[in-house]
Amino acid sequence: MIPQAFWLIALPIGAVPIVYLLRRMGTGAVLAALVALLSAWWVTRLPTGVILNFLGRNVELDHLSQITLSLLFATTALLFLIPAFLPKVRLKNRSGVPVAGVSWSDNRTFYPVGLAILGLFGAASLSRHVGVIAILIEVAVILTVFVIQGTRVDSTRAALRFLVLLSLATPLFLLAAWRIDFYQLSGGLQTNGNLEQTTLLIGFGFALWLAVVPFQSWLTTTSAEAAPATAAFVFIAFPIIAFTTMIHLLTDFPWLVDSPQAVQAIIMGGLVTALLSGILAGVQRGFSELMGYAALYDLGCTLVALGIGGPTGVITILVSLIVRALALTLIAASASAIRVRAGSDGFAELREVAQQMPIATAGLILGGLTLAGIPFTAGFAPHWQLLRLLAEIEPRGSVLVALAGLGVALGYLRGLRSTLLPRRFAKSTLKSSAKSTVVFTVQEPPLLLGLIILLSATTILLGLFPAVLIEPVQVLAGGISIPIR
Numbered sequence: 179m180i181p182q183a184f185w186l187i188a189l190p191i192g193a194v195p196i197v198y199l200l201r202r203m204g205t206g207a208v209l210a211a212l213v214a215l216l217s218a219w220w221v222t223r224l225p226t227g228v229i230l231n232f233l234g235r236n237v238e239l240d241h242l243s244q245i246t247l248s249l250l251f252a253t254t255a256l257l258f259l260i261p262a263f264l265p266k267v268r269l270k271n272r273s274g275v276p277v278a279g280v281s282w283s284d285n286r287t288f289y290p291v292g293l294a295i296l297g298l299f300g301a302a303s304l305s306r307h308v309g310v311i312a313i314l315i316e317v318a319v320i321l322t323v324f325v326i327q328g329t330r331v332d333s334t335r336a337a338l339r340f341l342v343l344l345s346l347a348t349p350l351f352l353l354a355a356w357r358i359d360f361y362q363l364s365g366g367l368q369t370n371g372n373l374e375q376t377t378l379l380i381g382f383g384f385a386l387w388l389a390v391v392p393f394q395s396w397l398t399t400t401s402a403e404a405a406p407a408t409a410a411f412v413f414i415a416f417p418i419i420a421f422t423t424m425i426h427l428l429t430d431f432p433w434l435v436d437s438p439q440a441v442q443a444i445i446m447g448g449l450v451t452a453l454l455s456g457i458l459a460g461v462q463r464g465f466s467e468l469m470g471y472a473a474l475y476d477l478g479c480t481l482v483a484l485g486i487g488g489p490t491g492v493i494t495i496l497v498s499l500i501v502r503a504l505a506l507t508l509i510a511a512s513a514s515a516i517r518v519r520a521g522s523d524g525f526a527e528l529r530e531v532a533q534q535m536p537i538a539t540a541g542l543i544l545g546g547l548t549l550a551g552i553p554f555t556a557g558f559a560p561h562w563q564l565l566r567l568l569a570e571i572e573p574r575g576s577v578l579v580a581l582a583g584l585g586v587a588l589g590y591l592r593g594l595r596s597t598l599l600p601r602r603f604a605k606s607t608l609k610s611s612a613k614s615t616v617v618f619t620v621q622e623p624p625l626l627l628g629l630i631i632l633l634s635a636t637t638i639l640l641g642l643f644p645a646v647l648i649e650p651v652q653v654l655a656g657g658i659s660i661p662i663r
Contacts, residue, residue: 207262218251309355401470445485452478456582487662559644
């Protein structure tokens with residue numbers, strides 16, 4: 179009899195052919211969202227524990243995988259709906275020439291390929307072998323290239339950089355898996371040099387997966403070139419699986435962090451990533467690039483929480499991942515609505531857009547401030563908890579993280595200021611601009627507008643009442659602990 183947990187793999191992948199045939203219609207997006215929601219509900223109903231023993235390896239579903247998979251499936255369902263809520267016709271100027279922006283047709287490959295990636299991530303979460311996980315995620319990386327590229331033909335920079343950098347992690351994990359297997363077969367008889375080499379291989383592999391500085395370029399280029407919904411999917415899905423795998427690995431092999439230098443390297447990697455992204459976020463000139471650096475700052479903070487360890491570190495990581503998914507989904511929905519109307523999300527092109535699209539603009543700024551951890555947003559509670567924990571072991575580090583968060587907030591406030599400024603036209607180009615100016619006949623899509631309002635209200639509610647989120651996570655993650663002290 180097939181174990182029930184295998185439906186987490188079979189259901190998304192089995193729906194791929196049907197969704198592929200319906201990808202040119204809104205029905206395909208709705209079907210993909212329903213499959214993802216059904217998978218999210220199904221994973222919460224499954225019993226935890228060892229499912230079976232396959233070729234001497236345990237296939238297991240624990241509470242951590244339940245939380246992260248349900249979050250991944252539910253968030254992806256919302257991201258599937260964002261392109262479906264967009265107009266099916268691209269915005270045109272007065273000359274009838276299409277302008278650059280987000281169109282419903284840009285995301286047609288997102289639905290079937292996204293479901294296949296969800297199935298692979300489900301399989302990776304059930305496995306506890308590093309080599310198997312690395313192979314599954316490598317296949318997901320190859321498929322994600324099609325999601326990032328979409329229908330664009332002008333540039334392949336983001337997709338190529340994503341493929342190259344994340345593929346470099348696969349041989350590192352495979353070699354580390356071979357060393358771990360040898361360590362287990364030898365009964366733990368290994369030299370300190372071999373253990374340090376294994377730790378180094380795993381550390382570099384996760385640094386590539388999590389875009390730790392200086393490997394952050396796959397994340398920042400994806401935010402600049404991919405559609406908002408697909409970029410948000412990449413920024414949400416891969417960190418969720420990476421942190422789940424890392425926590426499982428540290429739980430099964432605590433000797434990986436026996437060295438104080440290894441723990442310090444995790445914390446320093448997170449601090450450097452958060453600080454650099456916060457500084458660069460404050461000087462960006464467009465919301466697409468800004469989303470990438472804000473997401474990178476949040477990744478750095480979450481990595482610092484991993485280095486702190488213990489049960490408090492796990493809870494902080496899980497709450498951060500949930501808030502991150504909420505904020506990025508809100509940013510993706512708001513940015514998609516704005517780009518449909520304005521054709522771009524650069525600061526210079528969005529003058530007066532706040533008056534024309536107030537709800538989408540407010541949602542975009544609120545999502546960014548949530549990633550920055552500003553008070554009265556859902557991101558404040560996990561960031562404040564992180565600052566308190568970090569202040570106990572590295573007071574200067576807490577100050578740097580706080581300053582980096584202010585840099586992210588400054589970037590979004592600069593963007594808000596641009597959306598409030600009046601439009602400027604040079605006198606010498608008034609006649610030519612009258613012919614080429616974009617016709618703003620497209621209003622905020624009603625369904626997308628409703629989604630933005632719902633996500634914004636949730637963000638504010640969790641900011642005012644953080645216990646609504648933190649207390650359930652504490653109950654669900656009560657038995658999970660990172661062996662770092």
